[in-house]
Structure formats: C-alpha cells, structure tokens
Amino acid sequence: MEQVFDVPARPRPDQVIGRADVLARARGHLAHGGSLLLYGPAGIGKSTVLRTLAEECNGEPTVLRCSATESESHLPFLALVDLLGLVADQVSDRLPAPQRAALESALTGRGESSLQRDGLALRLAVLSVLRALAADGPVLIVVDDLQWMDPASAELLAFAARRVAELPVRVLGAVRTDADPQDQHDRYLRAFPQDVLTLRVTPLSRPDVSELLDGRGHTGLPRAVVRDIHRTSGGNPLFALELGRALAESRTPPRPGEPLPVPTSLRALVLNRLEMLSAETRRTLLIASAGARPTLATLRSAGRANAEGETGVAASLGLVEMDPDDGSGPVRFAHPLISAALYAEATPEDRRSAHAALAAAAVDPIERARHLALATSGKDERVAASLAEAAEEARSRGAPSMAAQLGLLAARHSPEGAVPTADERRLRAAEDALTAGEPELARATAREVLARATIPADRVRAWSVVIDSAGQALSEVDDVFPQALADAGDDPRLQGLVRYQLAWRALVDGQMHEARAEAARSAALAAQAGDRRTELLALSFKALNETTMGHPDAAATLALASAEPQDPDVAMNHNGPVYIRSRYLLMSDQLDEARAALTWLAGEARQRGAVETEVYSVRSLAEIELRSGRCGTALDLARESLRLAEDIGIGEGFALQIASLAEAAGGTVERALSLAGDAVRRAEADSDMPYMTRALYALGHARLVGADPQGAVDALRRVRALEREMGVTEPARGRWQGDLAEALVLTGALGEAREVIDETRRHALRLGRQSILAVLERAEGMLLAARGDTDGAVAVLTGARQRMSALGYGLDEARAVLALARVEADRRNRGAAGAALDEAGRLFRRSKALPWLEQTGQAPAAPAAAAPPELDGLASMERQVAALVLEGATNREIAAALFVSVKTVEATLTRVYRKLGIRSRVDIVRLAAGRRAG
Incomplete structure (x- = not known):
C-alpha cells in the first residue's frame, strides 16, 4: 500500500x-x-x-x-x-x-x-x-x-x-x-x-527488554523467548543482554520445556557461592531449580530428607529465600538467574535425574508429565500419551501456553506409527500457541510440519496456522493461499477452511464484496462437510462484513451464526458470534447489551488464557466506555488492551487506535497523536485498508481535539475516500463523519460539510443509527452558526444535547453543550454562553474528559492523592486496588468498594507487589511519598 x-x-x-x-x-x-x-x-x-x-x-x-x-x-x-x-x-x-x-x-x-x-x-x-x-x-x-x-x-x-x-x-x-x-x-x-x-x-518490563534486545542487534527473537529472557533476567538489562548474546551464539536454541542457555559471564555471578555448599545441598538446589514451584514438602517427597537444613544453608548465603514460619513452604530463589545458572551448570544426566525425582513426587498430572518427559530421552508412546493428556488438562485450566509446551514434548517423544501422529500433536500445540498469543512459536511449529507432511488435512491445517500467525499482516503470506488451495483439492471441508482465510485476505485488501462472497462459499462448503466450527466462523465473518457495509442481510446472517448448535471454542473466540454480536449491538446504540456480552467474553478469554480474544474484548469495552462518557475507565481499559497486544504482538493496530481515542478523550492530546501516528504506520506496513481507515480516524480526531482542524480534515477526507472505495456505508463503523463535518466548518469548507452531513444522514436514517443522527445535529448546528443562522443553531444543538443524553452518550452530550456555548457567545448572549460553558465543564468533569475540559477554560478537580507513575504498568484491577491502598483502605474495605472477595484483593495485592518489586502495602505508600518528594 x-x-x-x-x-x-x-x-x-x-x-x-x-x-x-x-x-x-x-x-x-x-x-x-x-x-x-x-x-x-x-x-x-x-x-x-x-x-x-x-x-x-x-x-x-x-x-x-x-x-x-x-x-x-x-x-x-x-x-x-x-x-x-x-x-x-x-x-x-x-x-x-x-x-x-x-x-x-x-x-x-x-x-x-x-x-x-x-x-x-x-x-x-x-x-x-x-x-x-x-x-x-x-x-x-x-x-x-x-x-x-x-x-x-x-x-x-x-x-x-x-x-x-x-x-x-x-x-x-x-x-x-x-x-x-x-x-x-x-x-x-x-x-x-x-x-x-x-x-x-x-527492573525493565517485558516490552522494554524486547526493545533493548532489538537495539543491540538481537532482533527477530520469538516473543516466547523474549518472555523467557525477561523472566530469567528478572528485568535486569545487563542480564537480559547477556542471555540474548548467548542465544545468538548458540547453534541450537532451547526446545520447549528447556531453560535458556546461561553464559559463563552470568554463571560466575552466582556459582562462586555454590562452592561453599556441600554436594548434597547442591543436589537439593538443582532439584528446586528444575521445579516450577518448588516447596520444602516437594523436595522431601523427591527424596531430599534434609531439605530444610540444606535450603537453610543456601538461604544464609543469599541464594534462596524461605518463610521461617512455614516448614513446608515455597523455596524461592533470590533471583531467577540463580535457578537458571544452577540448571545450566548441571550435566544432562543430573538434570534428568532431578526431573525423575520430581516426576515421582508430583501430585499434579501436568507437572508429573512434564518432569517425566524431561527425565526421558528418546521415543516413548507411554510418555507421549501422558504428555498429550497433560496438555488437554492444561487447556481445560486456561493455560494454553503450557498446553503448547506439553504438546510439543508429546510430539518429540511420539514414535513412528503412533496415533495420533507426531504431526497431529505438533499442530494442536501450534493452535494452543496461537491461543496463548505466541504466534512465532505457532508459525515455526506449523512450518516444521509442512516441511515433511504429506496428508492434505495436516497441510491445510498447518497453512491455516501460518496465516493466522501473521495477524493483520496477511500480505506477508500471500504465497501461502495458492499452496493451501492446492493442498485442499476437492475436499469440501478443507476448501471451506481455506475459503475462510481467503475472506480475511480480501477484507484486508479492502475488497468487502469479495470478502463477503468468500465467507459465503466457506460457510456453504463447511455445512456440506459437516464442519460446524468453520461454518460458524464463516457466518460470523459474513455477519461482521455485512454489518460494516451496512448490508440489509446483516441481522439475518448474525442470527444464523448465533443459532444452535454452537461450538464452545468458537463462541468465546473474537471472530465468533458473541464478539460479532457485540459489535452489532455497539453500532446499534445498545451499549448496555454490548457491555454485558463483552464482559462475559473478556472473562471467558482470561479464564482460558485466550489472550488475543481478551485484547479485542477489552478494546471494545474501552470503546463502549468512551461512548458512555466514562473517559477515565475507557483510558484504563484501552491502556490495558494495548499492553496485552504489545506483549503478544497480535492486535496491536486496533489497540493503538482505541488507545489514541481514549487518550484524546481522557488523557493527553500529545499522547493521542503519538499513538495515532503509530497506528497509521502499522496499517501502512501491514497493507491493511480497513484498519487504515480506523487509524486515520484516530489521527484526525486527535488533531481536531488538539485545535488543528485542517490536519483533521486532511486525515478524515482520506477515511471518507477509502470507505467509499471499499463500499462501506455503515456510519457507526468508524463514527468519523461528525468530526469531518465539524472540521470542515472550522476551516470554512461549508459546502463540503453540508455534503458530508446529508450523505451520512441518509445512511443513518436507513439503518436507524440514532447516535449518528445526534452527532450530525451537532455538526449541523455548527454549520448553521457559520452561515449566520444562530437561532437555528441553538435550536438544533439543544436537540442534539437532549438526544445524546437520552442515548447515554455522555461525551458527545458535553461536546454539544460546548458547541452551544460557543454559538451563544457569538450571539453575545453572555448569560446563556456562561451557563452553557459551566454546564459543559460540569459534564466534561463528570466524564473525566480532561482535554475537552481544557477547552472550557476550567481546571479539572484535584485528585485526592496522585498515584505514583509506577502504578501505570499495572492492570486495571491492580491499579484500582493499589489506589485504594494509598487512600488507607483495608482489604475488607477494598473488597466492598470493588465488589470482589477479600481473597481476590489479597491475590491482586500479591501481583502488585511482584510487579512493583516491593514486599508490602507500606511500600506502595512509600512510592507515592517518593513521587511527592520529587
């Protein structure tokens, strides 16, 4: 593009x-x-x-x-x-x-x-x-x-x-x-x-570690590897760079379940203290380093009778940390690098022996299978089957990343002639990796299957993983589609799978009608083959496409996609009917119903570890809160969505776009412009036309809020041209039309503003989009005022405000009142202008719409206590709990305020402590005190 x-x-x-x-x-x-x-x-x-x-x-x-x-x-x-x-x-x-x-x-x-x-x-x-x-x-x-x-x-x-x-x-x-x-x-x-x-x-965050590694030439590392580097280094930049260098120099990257290679330079930082330990104590620590969550009880079950005394010696040397009041409690290494160095220093035989001891001691089937696999060399169907069962258990627990690792271990131990085959187990692992937000691992695994697979079903399934792992950058895998079609042959089930992927490819190219046709072909072929899963996905895609186009069949197609029987995996997928229905409800101004559907979907995704679905669900929840005028909540959700997207490398474009809109509403215009610029560049890099329209809308909106109407016109005119080219007639898809009309009025292009208003109104009336009609009334009022009809402008703007209030669109209501204040000021009606300006300020303040509040000349209400910026890296719930701690609330009071259990508050605080590198709620207060001192 x-x-x-x-x-x-x-x-x-x-x-x-x-x-x-x-x-x-x-x-x-x-x-x-x-x-x-x-x-x-x-x-x-x-x-x-x-x-x-x-x-x-x-x-x-x-x-x-x-x-x-x-x-x-x-x-x-x-x-x-x-x-x-x-x-x-x-x-x-x-x-x-x-x-x-x-x-x-x-x-x-x-x-x-x-x-x-x-x-x-x-x-x-x-x-x-x-x-x-x-x-x-x-x-x-x-x-x-x-x-x-x-x-x-x-x-x-x-x-x-x-x-x-x-x-x-x-x-x-x-x-x-x-x-x-x-x-x-x-x-x-x-x-x-x-x-x-x-x-x-x-310590650095995981995205920071990724940027650090890229800057030092360690580019192209899979996100799963970067995650391991971040975990092993503890966010220490020196350690992270040394681990990255060791990976670059290693000829054989670690396989799933294996730790990172720890270079000698880092081993020396901790291993000199090990020389003071006895051989038996080192053996105990090696077993602890091989475990996922080692405890004294686990070590004793693994044959270490003197585990308490030996770990006590290690604790005295600062190698591990123990709870003196818990005789069977966890054994925590003082730094993850100590555990990694211990394991890396051990011989392969000693590692296998450690895993064998842990396998014998493990109660959890997942841990037992994992240790059994790492204790076994060569092919063994008994081990492979145990791993496959453990992967299924991990999947049911909402741990797809662990399921992917176990599945790959199962494939490695699968002998020739095993059923399921090693390739089938690899493909299931690749699909788990996609669910977990690890596209590089999924793609590499699928490519490994394609290098030797001859069965058409396996090959088409692998091609689908390769395509899905590309995210929005489908132009990068254009060569895959003809190969997938060739492998599908005349098989309707396989053809249905490939046609579904082709529908997405057409959509990214902006060919909406072709995308709809491919989705229809996919649904028909899948129905013929009895593949309900692909049929539901294709129908959901077709419903979304028709909704976006403003096609009259959208509601009927959505009803087909939502009909029974349903597939549970498709139901909670961000490409499935629940998510598509939420978008339909959002465009139809049914905010409460959309919020309920998305809240359920986000919860299911979080529980199942489906990170990509969580990204899209949280992003859409942020959009709902923006419409509702809850700009502070929208900003929290948008930032959370962006953090998740950046962490997994999928859905970043959409997350950037809503984050920009949220910043323009409740954050800073500068940040909104920066995020929108990133969004536009990403859309260009991915050659994604539908997303380009969204990114350009965010850019135009940020420019309008930032008092750059000509810049807004430049961006939003391009949105209009692209949507015309794609055949999009649904005004609620992007909601850019009102901003364009207002920016055109501000730049004096009144005729074009009238054209935009009239054209959009026709589509909004046809589709019953009441909020779009209200936004157009606001633009209409500004247009009338620019043409000298201030009486007409006041009447129209008053009506727009009332319509927005009835719909529950708090931010748009406030914008209508602000426009009314400006018209009254133009009429030199100081009393009415002042009253309207005060009312706009009240509404913006209620919405926490700080950039808009600045336009009223009023200051935002002073917060009770400024939270330290260290809290910015926390998830929404974590930040709310930490903020209440700053206000002196007890755990029980926090639970009551947030409508959660005390146990949930305690677990959340534990995550807060870990992320902030602190030990108690007192340290949270110290962070705030340090901020005020600065």
Whole structure:
C-alpha cells in the first residue's frame, strides 16, 4: 500500500529504554536544586540513568565526576583525585597555604598526606574548593558506584556536604544496594547535601527488554523467548543482554520445556557461592531449580530428607529465600538467574535425574508429565500419551501456553506409527500457541510440519496456522493461499477452511464484496462437510462484513451464526458470534447489551488464557466506555488492551487506535497523536485498508481535539475516500463523519460539510443509527452558526444535547453543550454562553474528559492523592486496588468498594507487589511519598 501522507515519526522522550518515569522524577528534583541518589542491584541500569542525567547537566559551569571500582577502593584519595584533580588548580590561589599544601599532597601523592595527619586542613580545603567553584556558578558532583569509593574520599565529601546547603552544589550518585538508603539511614547519604531524593532503578518490563534486545542487534527473537529472557533476567538489562548474546551464539536454541542457555559471564555471578555448599545441598538446589514451584514438602517427597537444613544453608548465603514460619513452604530463589545458572551448570544426566525425582513426587498430572518427559530421552508412546493428556488438562485450566509446551514434548517423544501422529500433536500445540498469543512459536511449529507432511488435512491445517500467525499482516503470506488451495483439492471441508482465510485476505485488501462472497462459499462448503466450527466462523465473518457495509442481510446472517448448535471454542473466540454480536449491538446504540456480552467474553478469554480474544474484548469495552462518557475507565481499559497486544504482538493496530481515542478523550492530546501516528504506520506496513481507515480516524480526531482542524480534515477526507472505495456505508463503523463535518466548518469548507452531513444522514436514517443522527445535529448546528443562522443553531444543538443524553452518550452530550456555548457567545448572549460553558465543564468533569475540559477554560478537580507513575504498568484491577491502598483502605474495605472477595484483593495485592518489586502495602505508600518528594 502506498503511504497515504506523511505522519511525523513518534518522538522518543528518552534514548534510555524503560526509564521515562525515573528520569522525569530525577529531572524534576534536580531542577529544583536537590541532590539525587539512584540505587538498585548490579546491572539494573543505574549507570545508564546516571550518565544520561549528567550529560543533560553538561551546560553547567562545573561538573565533577568520579566512578569508583572495587579493585581500587583501598587507594586513599583516589575518588578525590577524579573529582578535583582537573579543577583544583583553577581555585588554588583562593585557598589558604595550609589547605593548599594538604590538598596538593593528597591529589599528587607526593607527600604523606593522610586524614590522621592533615585531617582538618584537607576537610577545609575540599570545602573551600567547592565554595570557590560555586561562586562562579552551579556545581554538580557525579559519583557512580558509591559503594566502592575509598573511605578517605568519602569522609571528605561527607564533611563538605554538611556545609554546602546554602550553595548551588548538588550531588548526583548511584549505589549498588537493594534497600532504600533512606530507610536504612545509610552511610552513603552522608556524601549528599540535606535535600536528597533516593530513587530505585526498577527492573525493565517485558516490552522494554524486547526493545533493548532489538537495539543491540538481537532482533527477530520469538516473543516466547523474549518472555523467557525477561523472566530469567528478572528485568535486569545487563542480564537480559547477556542471555540474548548467548542465544545468538548458540547453534541450537532451547526446545520447549528447556531453560535458556546461561553464559559463563552470568554463571560466575552466582556459582562462586555454590562452592561453599556441600554436594548434597547442591543436589537439593538443582532439584528446586528444575521445579516450577518448588516447596520444602516437594523436595522431601523427591527424596531430599534434609531439605530444610540444606535450603537453610543456601538461604544464609543469599541464594534462596524461605518463610521461617512455614516448614513446608515455597523455596524461592533470590533471583531467577540463580535457578537458571544452577540448571545450566548441571550435566544432562543430573538434570534428568532431578526431573525423575520430581516426576515421582508430583501430585499434579501436568507437572508429573512434564518432569517425566524431561527425565526421558528418546521415543516413548507411554510418555507421549501422558504428555498429550497433560496438555488437554492444561487447556481445560486456561493455560494454553503450557498446553503448547506439553504438546510439543508429546510430539518429540511420539514414535513412528503412533496415533495420533507426531504431526497431529505438533499442530494442536501450534493452535494452543496461537491461543496463548505466541504466534512465532505457532508459525515455526506449523512450518516444521509442512516441511515433511504429506496428508492434505495436516497441510491445510498447518497453512491455516501460518496465516493466522501473521495477524493483520496477511500480505506477508500471500504465497501461502495458492499452496493451501492446492493442498485442499476437492475436499469440501478443507476448501471451506481455506475459503475462510481467503475472506480475511480480501477484507484486508479492502475488497468487502469479495470478502463477503468468500465467507459465503466457506460457510456453504463447511455445512456440506459437516464442519460446524468453520461454518460458524464463516457466518460470523459474513455477519461482521455485512454489518460494516451496512448490508440489509446483516441481522439475518448474525442470527444464523448465533443459532444452535454452537461450538464452545468458537463462541468465546473474537471472530465468533458473541464478539460479532457485540459489535452489532455497539453500532446499534445498545451499549448496555454490548457491555454485558463483552464482559462475559473478556472473562471467558482470561479464564482460558485466550489472550488475543481478551485484547479485542477489552478494546471494545474501552470503546463502549468512551461512548458512555466514562473517559477515565475507557483510558484504563484501552491502556490495558494495548499492553496485552504489545506483549503478544497480535492486535496491536486496533489497540493503538482505541488507545489514541481514549487518550484524546481522557488523557493527553500529545499522547493521542503519538499513538495515532503509530497506528497509521502499522496499517501502512501491514497493507491493511480497513484498519487504515480506523487509524486515520484516530489521527484526525486527535488533531481536531488538539485545535488543528485542517490536519483533521486532511486525515478524515482520506477515511471518507477509502470507505467509499471499499463500499462501506455503515456510519457507526468508524463514527468519523461528525468530526469531518465539524472540521470542515472550522476551516470554512461549508459546502463540503453540508455534503458530508446529508450523505451520512441518509445512511443513518436507513439503518436507524440514532447516535449518528445526534452527532450530525451537532455538526449541523455548527454549520448553521457559520452561515449566520444562530437561532437555528441553538435550536438544533439543544436537540442534539437532549438526544445524546437520552442515548447515554455522555461525551458527545458535553461536546454539544460546548458547541452551544460557543454559538451563544457569538450571539453575545453572555448569560446563556456562561451557563452553557459551566454546564459543559460540569459534564466534561463528570466524564473525566480532561482535554475537552481544557477547552472550557476550567481546571479539572484535584485528585485526592496522585498515584505514583509506577502504578501505570499495572492492570486495571491492580491499579484500582493499589489506589485504594494509598487512600488507607483495608482489604475488607477494598473488597466492598470493588465488589470482589477479600481473597481476590489479597491475590491482586500479591501481583502488585511482584510487579512493583516491593514486599508490602507500606511500600506502595512509600512510592507515592517518593513521587511527592520529587
């Protein structure tokens, strides 16, 4: 697809990946003259953040730097030499002779200077140098790896820090520690002036790790592998890069169920402590590392009689963490890398022995089958059948990712002549991987089957997986369709499968009529073959296509797709009748019914682990909340949908589009424009015309909200042209028409605005789209006012407001009142204009529509307590629970407020702690306090 027009590249706020918040908080504190201490474990990225902040301060008159190392920490005054060695001469003539002599001796090493002999003179000399430098302008002292600073330099810096509070002297430092130095009254803080903020550099998220790996040349890694890298590294960027490098250098990537290769450089970080352990203790820890959720009880059942004592020794060395009050409790490694390194260091024989012990101890059938497989080498149908049964159990539990792994293990252990065949088990595993949102694994597995399969049914099934794994980028698999048709031959069931995929291909190309025809062929062929699943999918697709086109058969086709008998898997699929019906209800202004259907679907998808269906369901729920005027809730849902989509790499385009609309309604226009730009670029890359119209609508809407009506016209005119080209006549599909008409009025193109209004009204009347008619009334009122008929404009806008209110479209109602206020102002009816403006402000405030509220000149209501930005990475429920914790609510009070059980609150808080890297609800409050301090 040709690029439709230039969209500015999305700006990167920082070149440092995943650190936007810590950088923003640090910059704010530094800008107000404060000092800053970054802390966190080794490799977490403290030096990168420190370097970025220091480079931004290079314009200051004086920046003093030092970076200590462990090997040189015994050398006295070395840090002082790094800090003052190049600047002391500039101010030495301002120092008294004794101070000058003591400082020169310490910096050059020519004398026998020491704190014992020249203590006072040296202390005063350092203070005098800083005062002299500060007299010429601000001074920034940058100290990396503060834990290795030699004691003499640390003492001198601490002496000066206590006495420069009134001077423009700041200290920017980093220290390797897991605990907040403020909580520990840490000695490191002695080197900082009184106004110091401590900031923890937290682990990277999975998308951040993916971006980091891509930036270092480790591109094209499957998302499942990136997930494993993120889990094994614990979000530590240094560890993640080392794991990525090891994968790049490995000739044989790990198979499902196997851990990542851990390079020697990382093993050395933990294995030196293992040398202090006995062979029996190491054996116990190896078994723990091979388990999914090892406990003391499991280890004892696996034959480790002294598990409690041996893990206690490991805990004393910081290798594992134990609950002292739970004698059979979990054995948690202090860092995932320790477990990975232990396992990687073991011999294959020792690993198999560990898995055999765990298989004998396992009660859960899934765990037993998995360990049995990893303990067995070669083909064994007994093992393969056990794995296949475990995969089915995992599937029923809503764990499709685990089902895919077990299925692939079953295929690996399947001997020749087994029934089901190894290829059949691989294909089921590939389909599970698709459900779990792992398209790369699904595609690779299907390609493996295609490389040797000769049975047409297996080949067509594999081609379907390859096509589905492409997501919206169907143009990338154009060569697949003729091959799939050839393999299908004259078999109506196989032909029905392929025709269903061809319907999607035609839709992506914007060939709506051809897509409808292919869907009809698919449904007929599937019905002939008795393939109810494909028939239901094809009918659902046809219903969606007809709804989008405004075709009169849409309702009848949807009824056929919803008729019994139903297939449970299709019913909860985002391409199935429940989801398609929800879209139909949404376009028909039946918001409550659509919300109920989508809430059920999202819950089912979450329970079954069907991530792609969850993405689409949550996205559509966000759209409903936008229509209803609940912009804050819509923004939460849209962000959650986008996080899920980015995590699995499927449905990102649709998630970007609704996220942009939600940001334009309840977030920031800048963010809305950025997301819309991403959406347009993705549609261009995927050559997806239907999605291009949605992306361009988001871009045009964001420009309109951002007071760029001409930019809005440019984008929305293109939407109009594309939908005409595709044959789309359903105005409720995109809902862009009112925005285009308003933007045209604002740019003076009144004739074209009238044309858009009249054309859209004809289709809306034919289809009974009441909310579209109300939106057009708002545009009509603006058009009348532009032509001088302000009385008519007031009447029309008043009617539009009433219609929107009756339909429950809160945001559109507020926009109609805002337009009314502007018309009244044009009529110089100050009283009516003021009243309407106040009413618009009230409605926008109720909707939490902050960008629109700004247009009324009114400020949003101040929140009771600003949640720290660390909470932005949480899911919607997690964020609500954390926010209530900040307000001091107990678990029981939170449960009552959110209509959930106390156990649900407790489980949610556990996830919050894990994601934020904290241990208690007190730490959540500390995050908020740290934000306010910044």
